[in-house]
Amino acid sequence: MNPVGEPSRFRGAAKYILDDELAKIVNVSIALEMPLLLKGEPGTGKTMLAHAIAESLAMPLIALNVKSSMKLLDALYQYDTLTRLNDSRFGDSKRDVSNIGEYIRMGKIGQAFVSDCRTVLLIDEIDKADTDFQDDMLDVLDQMQFDIMEIDKTVTAKNRPVIIITSNAKKDLSDPFLGRCNFHHIAFPDPEMMRMILNVHFPNLSEGLAKACLFTFYRLREFRGIEKKPATRELINWVRALQADPDFDLKTVENGEIPYLGVLFKKSVDLSLAIQQAGRARR
Amino acid sequence: MFVQFFYRLRERGVPVTPTSFLRLQKALALGLIGSVDDFYTAARAILVKSERYFDTYDQVFAHHFKGATLEEITDVDLTDIAKALLEEWLKRPKEMAEALGLDEKQLAQYTPEELIRYFLDRLKEQKEAHHGGDRWIGTGGTSPVGHSGSHPGGMRVGGASRNKSAVKVAMERRYRDYSQEGPLTELQMGEALKRLRRMIPYGPRDVVNVDKTIRETMRNGGEISIVFDRRLTDRLKVILMIDNGGWSMDPYIEIVQTLFNYARSQFKDLKIYYFHNTLYGRVWLDPQRHLRPEAVEEFTRRDPDTRLIMVGDAAMAPYELMGANGSLYVGQKESRSSEERLKFLARIFRHAVWLNPQAEAGWGYTWTIEAIGKIFPMFELTLDGLEKAVQHLMKRH
Structure with missing residues (x-):
């Protein structure tokens, strides 16, 4: 355990390229014991950051993937009534049916609270849930405790987890929610940064190929009318595809040809638009 | 100084709450902030809760900590610059040639289109903002190239932001694309329209209704009878x-x-x-x-x-x-x-x-x-x- 006076510092992990600015923000948030809200385009590494923090601070990561139908209770704990009903009917399990506590399962937030060591709690894509969920969840995270109604017990966090919240939304979250978080917006990596990211994933990537790929990639992102622009993940998959192709020749990319467009554009409308514009650019 | 900064942000319409300001003080007290650079990032993370205000924050920050003037919110279009450039070129070919690092004869060979191309290329090479000098594109200087009184950071040239002081980074105004005045994209529209839906039960009955199941089981004298419901669909x-x-x-x-x-x-x-x-x-x-x-x-x-x-x-x-x-x-x-x-x-x-x-x-x-x-x-x-x-x-x- 780290007392507040000597906080564990975050410096980035093996597979994650961290920019200085973000590292500072993460450290400030850990020290202030505030959740950190991350926004940014898909593919800017919001989710990866939580993994990287967990790795570098050597804490277990607990990820809560928010779904639109999710209720706060699901994230805290679940009372498994059906199993209990079944046990009471057939009575062939080792559980004590009269003890409700045996049928309480911890949700992700609950797990982070009862864990014996400090954890990194990732709440992914908070924008999918409705506003009530968001506000109520922040209450729980503020007080670091919640009640289990069925057995009248209060669960208090043994260790305050490092909380990372991500949101894809362009729209702002509610004011009370924002008031309780630190905020950072991750911009899309510039070519220089992207080069470093590629290096991490492909240590043996040749300079020429990297350059050509990046050039093409950023050109593709500027195509008009594209609904889902290719992001980091697509770029990495694309480079992987190029490397896997035995017939692939660097010259083709340098000449403006783009093989495996389908790896970069996932929507059929986008793909046909891209093919059109790529063709025009070559001529 | 910080209090003033706080009020300045509020004046410019960034919704900064006193609570978050106190939190910033706490961060300062904890010794987490050692330099202006640290302050720039930390204060932004703590005070500003939406990338829509990042641009305003940058402006206020630059103004407050450097005394750079707050510009009126007018946009400098590249075409405007190009136009001004052409006018300038026609009037004073000699100075133009000097500013662009060409001699007059070379310049005379360029067509207007080529000249603008060249100018834009130069703009991209220019890595750091430049103010008040007599060369290159900048503000308020004597350089013939550029738009008088305009802010070079507004054009988003350069792009490399590492290894620069916070004030300079702030002056680059990297976040102006996220500020509120931008055009509405499909993604944003989706966010706004997401709420527009009504969930009603629809489709096969495949979700267990626990309350009803318990009630039915009791009615059944303890014999389990599971009740299924339809899922909610829009x-x-x-x-x-x-x-x-x-x-x-x-x-x-x-x-x-x-x-x-x-x-x-x-x-x-x-x-x-x-x-x-x-x-x-x-x-x-x-x-x-x-x-x-x-x-x-x-x-x-x-x-x-x-x-x-x-x-x-x-x-x-x-x-x-x-x-x-x-x-x-x-x-x-x-x-x-x-x-x-x-x-x-x-x-x-x-x-x-x-x-x-x-x-x-x-x-x-x-x-x-x-x-x-x-x-x-x-x-x-x-x-x-x-x-x-x-x-x-x-x-x-």
């Missing part, structure tokens, strides 16, 4: 009516197209109709407004819970709206005025809004906008306007 009906005629809607085609695309991909039960300027006896299912008309009276047969969204600039001559025979088209005989038709629709559909792509500030100048605004609640076709419109559409009444 079944909202939406009618979108788009004004696609006339030159007055031309400037808004792109934004309406975006709305249209989003609506088509997102709403399961969507009907799109077209009209020109305003409604008369019928609307059309085809954009050419020719082949597939549908009489407005027919809409009485629709589910009154359907959400009706009208899109148009609502600008026309008053007689088109009020006259019983106001239609622009010869041969289209009308018995009722368009105003009556609109009122008729508003009566059928309780949940209806009118989205106007024209900025709200200009509405007062057009009489018909006001008149239609009395029939349908009218909202601007912007992020904020859409959100308000959705709130209105989902209100129970």
Whole structure:
């Protein structure tokens, strides 16, 4: 355990390229014991950051993937009534049916609270849930405790987890929610940064190929009318595809040809638009 | 100094709360912030809660900690610069040549297009902002190239932001693309319209209803009887009516197209109709407004819970709206005025809004906008306007 006076510092992990600015923000948030809200385009590494923090601070990561139908209770704990009903009917399990506590399962937030060591709690894509969920969840995270109604017990966090919240939304979250978080917006990596990211994933990537790929990639992102622009993940998959192709020749990319467009554009409308514009650019 | 900074942010419209300001003080007290650079990032993370305000934050920061002037919010367009450049070139070829690092003879060989190309290339090479010098493109200097009094950071050249002081980073205004004035994209529209849905049970019964199961099991004398329910699915009906005629809607085609695309991909039960300027006896299912008309009276047969969204600039001559025979088209005989038709629709559909792509500030100048605004609640076709419109559409009444 780290007392507040000597906080564990975050410096980035093996597979994650961290920019200085973000590292500072993460450290400030850990020290202030505030959740950190991350926004940014898909593919800017919001989710990866939580993994990287967990790795570098050597804490277990607990990820809560928010779904639109999710209720706060699901994230805290679940009372498994059906199993209990079944046990009471057939009575062939080792559980004590009269003890409700045996049928309480911890949700992700609950797990982070009862864990014996400090954890990194990732709440992914908070924008999918409705506003009530968001506000109520922040209450729980503020007080670091919640009640289990069925057995009248209060669960208090043994260790305050490092909380990372991500949101894809362009729209702002509610004011009370924002008031309780630190905020950072991750911009899309510039070519220089992207080069470093590629290096991490492909240590043996040749300079020429990297350059050509990046050039093409950023050109593709500027195509008009594209609904889902290719992001980091697509770029990495694309480079992987190029490397896997035995017939692939660097010259083709340098000449403006783009093989495996389908790896970069996932929507059929986008793909046909891209093919059109790529063709025009070559001529 | 920090208190002033805080108030300055508030003055410029960044919603900074006192709580977050105290939190920043705490961060300072904890010794987490050792330099202006640290302060820049930490203060932004703690105080500013949306990337829409990052740009304003950058400006205030640069102003406060460097004394760089706060610029009026005017945009410097590259074409403007190019224009100014050409004028300058024609007037003083010699100085121009010097500024661009060419000699006069070389310069004379360039066509205007080539010159601009060259200029832009140079702009990209320029890694750091430059102020008050006598060369390169910058502000307030004696350089003949560039726009007098304009802010170079506004053009988003350079891009590399590492290894620079916070003030310089702030002056680059990297986040101006995220500030509120930007155009509405499909993604943003999606966010605003996401709320527009109504969940009702639909599909196979495959979700266990625990409460009912327990009750049924008790009724059954302890013999387990599991009760299944249908899942909740979005079944909202939406009618979108788009004004696609006339030159007055031309400037808004792109934004309406975006709305249209989003609506088509997102709403399961969507009907799109077209009209020109305003409604008369019928609307059309085809954009050419020719082949597939549908009489407005027919809409009485629709589910009154359907959400009706009208899109148009609502600008026309008053007689088109009020006259019983106001239609622009010869041969289209009308018995009722368009105003009556609109009122008729508003009566059928309780949940209806009118989205106007024209900025709200200009509405007062057009009489018909006001008149239609009395029939349908009218909202601007912007992020904020859409959100308000959705709130209105989902209100129970």
